[in-house]
Amino acid sequence: MGLLAIILLAVSLAIDCFTVSVTSGIIxxxxRWNIFLxxxxxxxxxxxxxxFLGWLGASRFSHLIEDYDHWIAFGLLCFLGIRMIREHFKKEEERSFNPTRLKVILALxxxxxxxxxxxxxxFAFTGYNSLGSLTLPLAAIGAASFLLSIIGCLIGVFCGRRFHCRVEIFGGIVLIGIGTKIxxxxxxxx
Known part of the structure; x- marks a missing residue:
């Protein structure tokens, strides 16, 4: 895989992170640099x-993972999306979906x-035979996700300030949409 393909792959994987980060910034x-970082x-x-885990387990567990990974992502994102939508209808002091909480960040x-x-x-089936060969793609994927998450949070803050709205419903729909897309x-x- 060439450098351009690795960059495009990294950015495409980071798009979901970007979208979730925009929603978090709006909320x-x-x-809040500590939260954004x-x-x-x-x-x-x-x-x-x-x-890396997918590559590592491909020889032993790929047939098990491939059949269910999309359902796991869909279930997690729908759960979080429905929870976020429910938050819209709660009073301020009753809200629990909080993108500043570590367990919410980890779940996302x-x-x-x-x-x-x-x-x-x-990767395991396309010529990546060693951990050394995975270094560049893994670093690119991690860096793209990190950068696009930060940029997404900042864009979300700008939009949240500009439009002064609670966006839990929008954010929940976005999470459910990402899950459905997957x-x-x-x-x-x-």
């Missing part, structure tokens, strides 16, 4: 680890990185 409506770190980390990081697991499986791609496009 927060102010720049934490989101970027965990999104980048999971996006880089999942292809896992849910948005499930596709990367399948990419790792494909499911449809795996069920009908492959």
């Amino acid at each position: 927060l409506q102010r720049v 934490k989101m970027g770190f965990f999104f980048g980390l999971f996006q880089a680890i999942m292809p 990081a896992v849910a948005t990185s499930i596709d990367a697991l399948a990419v790792g499986i494909s 499911l449809v791609e795996h069920l009908f496009i492959q």
Whole structure:
């Protein structure tokens, strides 16, 4: 795989992170570097680890993972999306979906990185024979996810300030949409 293909792959895997980060930025409506860096770190980390795990387990477990990875991503993202929509209808003091909480960030990081697991499986069958050969793709995927997450958070803050709206419904629909996209791609496009 050439450098351009690796960059395009990294950016395409990071798009879900970007979208979720925009939604989180809109909800927060102010720049919170510690949260944005934490989101970027965990999104980048999971996006880089999942292809490695997919590559590592491809010889033993690929037939088990490939059949269900899209359902896991769909379920996680729908769960988080429905939860976010429900938050819209709660009073301010009753809300629990909070993109500043580590468990929410980790759940989003896992849910948005499930596709990367399948990419790792494909690495095992396309000539990536050693960990050394995976270094550049994994670094590119992690870096793209980190950067696009930070940029997404900042864009979200700008939009949240500009439009002064609560976007839990929009954010929930976006998460459900990402989950549905993953499911449809795996069920009908492959």
